Amino acid sequence: MNRTLPVRETVLFSGLLVAVVLIYLSMGSAYSTRMLVEAACYAILALGLTIQWGYAGQFNAGVMGFVALGGFAAMFFSVPTNPDFWNTDLPGQLGIVLLMLVVSIALVFVASRLDRVGLPKRLRTIVTVVLALVLYLVVISALREVTGEIESQAGFIGGLGLPAWTGWIVGGALAGGLGYFIGHICLGLRSDYLAIATLGIAEIIKAFLKNSDWLTRGTATVSPLPWPTPGPSELGFTLSRALYLSITAVLIAVIFFLLHRAYHAPWGRMIRAIRDNEVSAAAMGKDINRRRLEIFVLGCILMGIGGAVLTSFNGLFDPQGYLPLNHTFLVLVMVILGGPGNNLGTIFGAVLVYIIWIMSEPLALFLMQGAVTLGEAWFGWDAPSNLDSRALQARVFVIGLLISLVLRYEPKGLIPEKVPEHD
Amino acid sequence: MNELVFFLNNVVVSGAVAGSIYAMGAIGVTLVFSIMRFAHFAHADMMTLGALLVLALTTLFPEAGLAIGLPTAIVMLPVAMVITAIAAVGIDRVFYRPLRAHKVKPIVIVIGSLGVTLMLQGLIRLFAGTSAQSLYIAERKAIFRLEMPFELASRPVIITEPQVILFVLTLVAVVGLHLFLSRSRLGKAMRAMSDNPDLARASGINTDTIVAVTWIIAGGLAAVAGTLLSLDVAFKPDLSFFLLLPIFAAAIVGGVGHPYGAIAGGFVIGFAETLAVFNWSVLLRPLRDSFPTWLELPNNLALVGTEYKIVVPFFILVAILVWRPTGIFKGKVI
Structure with missing residues (x-):
């Protein structure tokens, strides 16, 4: 292999750097640093998706669920305890x-093994199902009672008051455990099933977090979440965000290095094969x-780690704030636009798409206002009042169009992705 | 007996309503899969699109239904079906056919269909806003109260007008689909292409026509299902992600690529949902006096709360994938 200067990468990254500098100059450093931290969190998510989609061709349509799970872990571990x-x-x-x-799980497990002691298999199945149903009802009604008590007496159970990074690790572990469960069921089948199942589990996790007021305060949201670094009250916005950015940068660098090694190792070749x-x-x-x-x-x-880091940075755990558009499809666009299977491309895509995404909000509002002004002047159009929320819906359309265009062209x-050729 | 009436209202009627809607959606998904071999994620948004078209037409001509004696939305439904079908064919031409022509993996077309989902959602919300709207604009929803012929039942079984129309239309659609697939030349060609696309092409079947017909059927049925769902409750622009899972679960339970299986699967999912959220302690209440004293019955014996309804299709999906991935009617394994 001859090593030449990677022209394409250099040009693209210089362009990105120019864009970031321009944003720093025009929007101020506090805002721009926040944008960069969020872009870095999204880059972790995108790296997670690029492994699945780029390395192995598995399509995960439920990134949002894993992000929410990571965010929940970050919240649960770092928030102070509730006396x-x-x-x-x-x-x-x-x-x-x-x-x-x-105990119920153990009992059902024992019942499912009753055929070992001579019970007919059909009878065993019936016994297991009936037992599972009855025990489930007993446990769930007991749980409903206790959680109702918790909600009325204490609000919610509070956090554990541990440092934020413990939550990040547990968030990754939780998301991995859930991924094991789903993957175990779906990965032997065609990839469409995985997409359907992940899409479903994401909505279920969100429903669970939203409705379990005793655990997450539901729609009342939990804030503020402590940072692992000194917060803005001690250092000011720019400096504290810059510190946080350096942590995420280290995280990305570690992940990038490990993935790079894995990709070029025999293991990576096997995955591509x-x-x-x-x-x-x-x-x-x-x-x-x-x-x-x-x-x-x-x-x-x-994805779990990325979600935890993102939620900690936002300082607010709001189950309703996890949206398929922001946390699944945006990540998907980052990966397929940047280059699935290419870690550098994925990080580039993450930062680029996030900048466009953040900048598109004022742009969409501006365009919509312009359209309204013109409409009123020319046709006497009576604009609907909820225009701002509608203008933001236009971004949904643009993301969809972007996905279609990238896939096509x-x-x-x-x-x-550069697949090494060996002669 | 009032408890039994409660059961009829909450399980039998609403299960049949949900089942019919899921069935009509699942037929489309399963047909698209059997002809083009990909899971079409934009299907729920096609349903919403159909309902939106009906809403727009009803807003334009709110009095049209009075002449015939049906809700205006039903009168407008054929128009919306045609437009949705055309839109479905158009979406295929613009977005899916180029991908197919590039011979990409099916999962890439699935991602493409997610892109289409987002575009449709963006357009729908741009035009309809984000709040729920009723499809009954100039008239009121007729409600039929069927008195039970038992002495002890004082409460009536309640069925609304859109529910009756839904049952009739589902029956018509199922019978029509059956006749189309088993009697007509095109329907037989569709089945041939579903079984073996290469052989079908070699024996002179025009695959482009078949693809277009598939989209017309899928789009038409999606418009019917979306409209009737919106008539029954209200038009909501953000239905789609909550409809997708039950519809796919229905298609997979019935065996993918199996239209009759999709119908059965739709009803299985619909009834499973209503049975799971039904509070069983209501049915046990009349027997309460005969229970032993140590058994204290909780007030809420529902398997899952209504807010977790979406867990039910997922659970069934997981169960079917673990034990019988081909579905109950032995479809293809996608």
């Missing part, structure tokens, strides 16, 4: 319910489903 909850007998009651849950020709990879003795599961879980872990992205 109204811990000083009553409520934790004990909640513990009893959890114990009931564990499975993506490009499953049959021959299987014939070479590769355990396809296991590798797929590995990579899916890995991607989900990154630039399917490999701006910085395509």
Whole structure:
């Protein structure tokens, strides 16, 4: 392989740098640093998706769910403890319910093994299902009672008061566990199933977080979330955000380095072989489903971490703030525009798309205002009052159009994946 | 007996309503899959598009239904079906056919269909705003109260006009689809292409026509389902993500690529949802006196709360994927 100066990358990244500098000059440093931190968080999410979609060809349509799960972990671990909850007998009651849950799961598991002691299989299935149903109803009604008590007496159970980074790690672990569950079911089948299942689980996680007032305060939202670095009250906006940015930058650098090594290692070659020709990879003795599961879980872990970092930075945990558009499709556009399978391209895409996304909000409002002024002047059009929210809907359209156009005209992205050729 | 009437109202009627709507959506999804081999994520937005067109037409001519004695929305439905069908064919020409021509993997077309979803959502919300609107503009929703012929039942079974129309239209659509697929030349060609596209092409079937016909059927049915759903409740521009999961679950439960299976799957999902959110302690209440004293019945015996309704289709989807990925009617495994 001859090493030449990567012209395309240099030009694209210089352009991006110029854009960032222009934004710094025009919007002020506090705003621009915030934008960069958020773009960096999105870059972690995009790296997670680029592993799944770019390396392995798995399409995850529920990034939002993993982000929300990571955000929940960040909130739960870092928010101070709630004495109204811990000083009553409520934790004990909640513990009893959890114990009931564990015992029930064990009982159902035992029932599902009853055929080992000579019960007919059909009878075993019936016994297991009926037992599971009854125990489920018992546990869920006990849980409803306790959670109702918690909501009325203490509001919500509060956090654990630990440093924020513990929440980030647990967020990644939770998202990975969920990814294992979904991947275990869907990865043996065609990739469409994975898309459907992830889309569904994302909505379910959001519904759960939104309605579990005892755990997350639901629509009342939790704020402020502590940062792992000194907050704006101590250092001022720019400096504290810059500190946070440096943490995310270190995170990205570590992830990037590890992914780079993995991609060029035999493991990465194996993953690409499975993506490009499953049959021959299987014939070479590769355990396809296991590798797929590995990579899916890995991607989900990154999404969980990214979501946790993003939520901590926002300082606000609002389950309703997780939207498919902002947290699934935006990430998808970043990956397919930047270059699926190319880590550098993915980071480039993340920063570029996020800048466009942030700047499009005032632009959409401006265009809509212009259209209204013209409409009123020329046709006497009576503009609807909720115009601002409608103008923002135009961004939904643009994201959709962008996905279609990229798939059609630039399917490999701006910085395509470089598959090394060996003669 | 009032408890039984409550059961009829909350489970049988609403389950049949949800089932009919899911079934009509799932037929479209399953047909698109069997002909073009990809999961069409924009289907729920096509349903919303159909309902939006009906809303627009009803707003323009609010009195049109009075002449015939049907709700105006129903009178406008055929027009909306035609427009939605044309839109579906157009979307395929512009967005999906180039991708197919490039011979991309099916999952790339799935992503393309997500792009179309977002575009449709953006357009729908741009025109309709984000709030819910009723499709009954000039008239009122007729409600039929069926008195039960039992002495103990004092409450009536309640069925509304759009629900009756929905049941009739579902029946018509199912019978019509059956006749089309089994009797007509085009329908047989569609089945041939679903079974083996290469062989169908080799035996002189015009695949472009088949693709267009598939989109016309899918778009038409989507418009019907979306309109009737909106008539039954209200027009909401952001239905789609909540409809997608039940519809796909219905198509997969019935066996993908299997139109009759999709109908069955739709009803399975519809009834499963209503059964799961039904509060069973209502039915047990008359028997309460005969229970032993140690058994204290909680007030709420629903399997899941209404806010977690979306868990039900997901759970069924997972169960079917684990135990029988081909679906109950032995469809294809996608």
